[in-house]
Every structure is written in C-alpha cells, then in structure tokens.
Amino acid sequence: MINGWPETFLAGIQTLNQILTAGIAITAFSLFLYALSFNLRDRVARSFAIILLCVVVVFTAESLQDSTVSIRTLDLLLRAQWFGIIFLPAAYLHLSDALLVTAGRPSRGRRRLAVRAIYAVSAGFIILLAFGYLLGPIVPDGKPAPYLQRTGWTEVFTAFYISALVWAGINFARAYNLMLTRSGRRRMLYLMAGATAPALGSYPYLLFGYSLAAQHQYLFWSAATIINALVGALVIVMAYAVAFFGVSWPDRVIKSRLFKWIMRGPVTASAALALMTVVRRGGELLGVPYSAFVPFTMVATVLLMEHTITFAAPVWERWLFFGRDRNELELLQNIEERLLTQSDLQQFLEAVLAAVRDHLQSPAAFVAALDDETLFPIVVGGNRSLLDQEGLTKALDHVNGDTRREFLWGNFWVLPLHRQRRPDMDRDELPPLLGLLGVARRDENQRMENDQRNALWLLADRAAVALEDRQLQQRVFRSLADLQPQVELIQRMRAAGR
Structure with missing residues (x-):
C-alpha cells in the first residue's frame, strides 16, 4: 500500500475529477433549464443558454467515460464532447455582442454578420469532425486518458478557438467600460469572471495528444481537478449575473x-x-x-x-x-x-356549520354576510329549502343592541355576528354587525341547554372572525387590484433599464 501510494493518489485525484465533472454537467443543465424557464426573452440570456448547452454537452460526455464502456462508445463520447467545444467560441462571441447592445453600442450589421460567420465556421468544423478530418482515430490507451488523435485541422481549430475567445474578451471589456452605473459595472465584472469558466473547462481537452500531458499526469490531473472546481463556481457566478437581464422582478x-x-x-x-x-x-x-x-x-x-x-x-x-x-x-x-381566499373561507365556514349541526342535531344551518345593508348567505348546510333566502334581510329587524343574545326567526335560532371590540371603543358603543349565523330547530319545542348555548356562541365567534377577515381582505384585494397596473409599469421600466 505504501509502495503504491502514487497510483492510489492518482486514482483519488481522477475520482474527485469525475465527481466534479458530473457536478458541473448537472449544474450547467439545471441553469440551462432556469434560463429557458424565466428570462429566455432577453438576448443576453439566450446567448448564455447556448454557452450552458455547450458546457452540458462537454461535461456530460466526459462524465460518461469510464473503463466499463466499449472502445466504440468511448469514441462516440469523445466526438460528442468536441461538438460542445467547437461551438463554444461562437457562443462566446454571440454573448459579447449581446452585452455590447445592452451597454448601448448596437450593432450596425458588422458584428451580427461576424457572429453568424463564426457560427458558420463552427458548423464547418463540425463537418470536418464528422468526416474524421478534425480529429483522427481514438487512442484507447493514451496518457493521461483516452483521446482522439490530433490532425492538422486540430491545430487550425485551436488557433480559431483562442482567437475567437480573445475577440469575445475584448468585447466584454468594451461593454464593461460602457457601463455608467456601479451596479451595472459590478454585474458586468461578475459576468466577465464567470465567462472564463467554460473556456477553462474545455482547455484540458485541447491538451490531449500533447507529450506534456502524457509525461506529467499528476500535474495534468491536479490542474484539471482545480480547474473543474473553479468552473463549477464560476458557472454559478455567470448565471447570477445573467439572471438580472430582461426580467422585471426585484x-x-x-x-x-x-x-x-x-x-x-x-x-x-x-x-x-x-x-x-x-x-x-x-x-x-x-x-x-x-x-x-x-x-x-x-x-x-x-x-x-x-x-x-x-x-x-x-x-x-x-x-x-x-x-x-x-x-x-x-x-x-x-x-x-x-390570507383567506373565497374557497378557504367557504371551507372554514362549512366546518363551523358542520360542528353546529352536529352539536344541536340541526337539519340546516347558514352563515350570511352583511354587505350594504343586504344579507346574502355565504354558506348553507343541510336542507336548503328550510331557508327563505329572499326574506333573509328581514331578520335584521330582530337584531337588538345585545351582542351575545340569539333570537328566533321562523324556525331558526339566529345569532348576530359582530366585529371584535377594539380597545379604543366606548363602553356603550356597539361593534359593527358582520352577518348572521342561523341554526334550524328540529321541531318547535326544541330548547337549548346552557352548555349547548355556550358551545354555539363559541362557534359563532369563530364565524365572526372569519367574516371580519373576509371584509379586511376584500379591501386588500381591491387595493392590490388598483396597485397592480402601476407596479407592472414600474417593473417593465426596471427590466428595460437593466
């Protein structure tokens, strides 16, 4: 074990690198879904989504490569990995152009044509990859890992890759200098720092096939592990900066x-x-x-x-x-x-009426709310035919100044539901009436015991609290309805200013 510690150490680094690679693939895919879900209308977010998709392809293909797959599958995964690497330069230039437009430097056609030309060149490299010109056959026992043999076109692509990233970096710097506000410069700085992540993440794969990587495997895998750890953090930083573009939320x-x-x-x-x-x-x-x-x-x-x-x-x-x-x-x-919605209020009052009917063995019960001196039933439980809904407002004539006294109205015991007394109210001041709670008697001779009356008034107090909350929340809803157009206008202006 002691004699073989270098191999054990190298295997540990490779395992950690595999975990980080899979973690980056998961993170990039999750952030790609976030961009698709929330701010895909913005041009910066769309170009960033393309970069994330390239990262997903590169690191997913890398994480699937292990000793259990066949040589043919390994060759397919390596070529799929290069699919993401090839389109990274074009996606970077696309993002840098979108940032310049956001910073107040719109394209007069030249940058847009340049971005399209870079995408076309990338598509050309994809064709070369498909026909085996960009990369040669697989080297399954290659060091430090299996790789595809390099060709002359590989060197051409490496020069193209570096040139396009340098061009995009210049555009990033221009966009940063055009920002006038402190918050804009801060987010642009986050974006520039995070933008190094995909470039760093794909750099180790460009080294495969060189003797330097084969001769110094410990250095290569240690550097790859550190780079992957940085990539995972920087991708999140980049997503954080892009998340503010084109959205109207605070x-x-x-x-x-x-x-x-x-x-x-x-x-x-x-x-x-x-x-x-x-x-x-x-x-x-x-x-x-x-x-x-x-x-x-x-x-x-x-x-x-x-x-x-x-x-x-x-x-x-x-x-x-x-x-x-x-x-x-x-x-x-x-x-x-x-907050109590109409459904929440109805469910609560239905539960109150069910408890009232069970307690008094009543064939029917109702809760009616008072709005503009008119009573209308909110919830009716049991036999609805026992309730005269058209003449319900006449029951208000029987309400006296006693807030804790029920009265008879037809075949119903009726309990007035008042607001809770506030500390600033006078002693003889009557709280406003909210509505009525009615309980049908089984027969004309039914009487309530004291325990039944106390339990009934306890349930009536719960119904009164619900009606009071209903009135207050209706005011809140009306205020929010009046406020919503102004808030939406402010949020749209805020999104346009980002």
Missing part, C-alpha cells in the same frame, strides 16, 4: 429564486452523486462490486437535502435577501400564508 426575488433553484437542483443532485460514488468505490475496495447502500445513500441524501432546504429557506431569505426591508417583507409573507 433583485431580492431574483436572488432568492436562483439560490433556491441551485440548492434544490445542482447542490442536491451533486451531493447525492458524490456520496454514491464514494460508497460504490468503497465497496469496490472492500471486494463488493455492488453495495445495497448505493441506492439507500442516494434516496437518503435527496430526502435530507430537500428537508433541510425547506426549513432553511425562510431563514436564508430573511438574512441574505431581505436587507433593511425585512419587517415589511415578513409582513407580506405572513399575509400570503394566512
């Missing part, structure tokens, strides 16, 4: 949504994959090719991560994204969680 919403997306997608999947790989490799070292702990580890990791994210999300949102507006945003969150 910054805190963008940050929170992207952070939650990354935690539930790439972080959870990468953690499950990493632990599965460790468990599987540990089983192989112990002489067990397949371990039942592999699927158990995957399921347990996903469940624990989702559980943790669900409970931690409100905490990190308050501390990372709310800022000085924490109290206002927490109030809005509480309103959203506790």
Whole structure:
C-alpha cells in the first residue's frame, strides 16, 4: 500500500475529477433549464443558454467515460464532447455582442454578420469532425486518458478557438467600460469572471495528444481537478449575473429564486452523486462490486437535502435577501400564508356549520354576510329549502343592541355576528354587525341547554372572525387590484433599464 501510494493518489485525484465533472454537467443543465424557464426573452440570456448547452454537452460526455464502456462508445463520447467545444467560441462571441447592445453600442450589421460567420465556421468544423478530418482515430490507451488523435485541422481549430475567445474578451471589456452605473459595472465584472469558466473547462481537452500531458499526469490531473472546481463556481457566478437581464422582478426575488433553484437542483443532485460514488468505490475496495447502500445513500441524501432546504429557506431569505426591508417583507409573507381566499373561507365556514349541526342535531344551518345593508348567505348546510333566502334581510329587524343574545326567526335560532371590540371603543358603543349565523330547530319545542348555548356562541365567534377577515381582505384585494397596473409599469421600466 505504501509502495503504491502514487497510483492510489492518482486514482483519488481522477475520482474527485469525475465527481466534479458530473457536478458541473448537472449544474450547467439545471441553469440551462432556469434560463429557458424565466428570462429566455432577453438576448443576453439566450446567448448564455447556448454557452450552458455547450458546457452540458462537454461535461456530460466526459462524465460518461469510464473503463466499463466499449472502445466504440468511448469514441462516440469523445466526438460528442468536441461538438460542445467547437461551438463554444461562437457562443462566446454571440454573448459579447449581446452585452455590447445592452451597454448601448448596437450593432450596425458588422458584428451580427461576424457572429453568424463564426457560427458558420463552427458548423464547418463540425463537418470536418464528422468526416474524421478534425480529429483522427481514438487512442484507447493514451496518457493521461483516452483521446482522439490530433490532425492538422486540430491545430487550425485551436488557433480559431483562442482567437475567437480573445475577440469575445475584448468585447466584454468594451461593454464593461460602457457601463455608467456601479451596479451595472459590478454585474458586468461578475459576468466577465464567470465567462472564463467554460473556456477553462474545455482547455484540458485541447491538451490531449500533447507529450506534456502524457509525461506529467499528476500535474495534468491536479490542474484539471482545480480547474473543474473553479468552473463549477464560476458557472454559478455567470448565471447570477445573467439572471438580472430582461426580467422585471426585484433583485431580492431574483436572488432568492436562483439560490433556491441551485440548492434544490445542482447542490442536491451533486451531493447525492458524490456520496454514491464514494460508497460504490468503497465497496469496490472492500471486494463488493455492488453495495445495497448505493441506492439507500442516494434516496437518503435527496430526502435530507430537500428537508433541510425547506426549513432553511425562510431563514436564508430573511438574512441574505431581505436587507433593511425585512419587517415589511415578513409582513407580506405572513399575509400570503394566512390570507383567506373565497374557497378557504367557504371551507372554514362549512366546518363551523358542520360542528353546529352536529352539536344541536340541526337539519340546516347558514352563515350570511352583511354587505350594504343586504344579507346574502355565504354558506348553507343541510336542507336548503328550510331557508327563505329572499326574506333573509328581514331578520335584521330582530337584531337588538345585545351582542351575545340569539333570537328566533321562523324556525331558526339566529345569532348576530359582530366585529371584535377594539380597545379604543366606548363602553356603550356597539361593534359593527358582520352577518348572521342561523341554526334550524328540529321541531318547535326544541330548547337549548346552557352548555349547548355556550358551545354555539363559541362557534359563532369563530364565524365572526372569519367574516371580519373576509371584509379586511376584500379591501386588500381591491387595493392590490388598483396597485397592480402601476407596479407592472414600474417593473417593465426596471427590466428595460437593466
């Protein structure tokens, strides 16, 4: 074991590199779906989605390569990997052109033609790849890993790759200098830093076939592992910068949504994959090719991560994204969680009426709301034919000044539902009437016991609270309806200014 430690160390580096490669593929694919879902209308986001798709192709093909696949499959994966590498320069130039347009330097046709020409050249290299001119046959026992033999066209592509990335870098710098605001320069700086990720990630594959990589395998795999770790972080930085382009949401919403997306997608999947790989490799070292702990580890990791994210999300949102507006945003969150819609109110009142009817063995019951001196039933339980809905408003004539006294109206016990008394009200001031709770008697001789009356009034108080919340929330909905057009206009102007 001690004598073979260099081989063990190299195998450990390669395993870590495989985990990072798969993690980058998962992260890039997740962020690609994010771009497709939320801000694909923006030109910057569309060009960034193309870069992410190239990264997905490169790192997915790389992560599928291991000693268990056949030579033919390995050759196919290596050529698919180069499909993503070939289109990266064109996608970079496309993104840089979109950034210049966003920064106030629109194309007069020349940059647009240049971008199309670069895509056409990339398509030409794809044709060369398909016919075996860009890369030769596979070297299955090549060092530091199996690779496709280099040809003269490979050197031409390398020069094209470097030239296009330098051109795109110049455009990035121009866009940065055109930014006038501090926030614009900061996001452009994030974007420029993150834009180095795909270029760094594809660089090791351009070295395959050179003697330098074959002679210094430890250096090569160590550098590849470090680069992959940087690529994973920088891709997220780049996605963060692009997420603000072309969307009308506030910054805190963008940050929170992207952070939650990354935690539930790439972080959870990468953690499950990493632990599965460790468990599987540990089983192989112990002489067990397949371990039942592999699927158990995957399921347990996903469940624990989702559980943790669900409970931690409100905490990190308050501390990372709310800022000085924490109290206002927490109030809005509480309103959203506790708001009673019409369906929620009806379900609650139906439950109250069910408890009332069960308690008094009543054939029917109703809750009516008072709007503009007119009563109309919100919920009716039991036999509806017992309720005279047209003459229901006449029941208001029987309401006296006692807020805790029921009265008879036809065959119904009727309980007035008042608002809760506020501390600033006078002692003899009567709280406003909200509505009525009616309970049908089984027969004319039925009487209520004290316990039944107390229980009935307890349920009536719950119905009164629900009606009071209904009135308050109707005001909130009307205010939001009046405010929504102005908010949408402001958000559209905000999106146009990004």
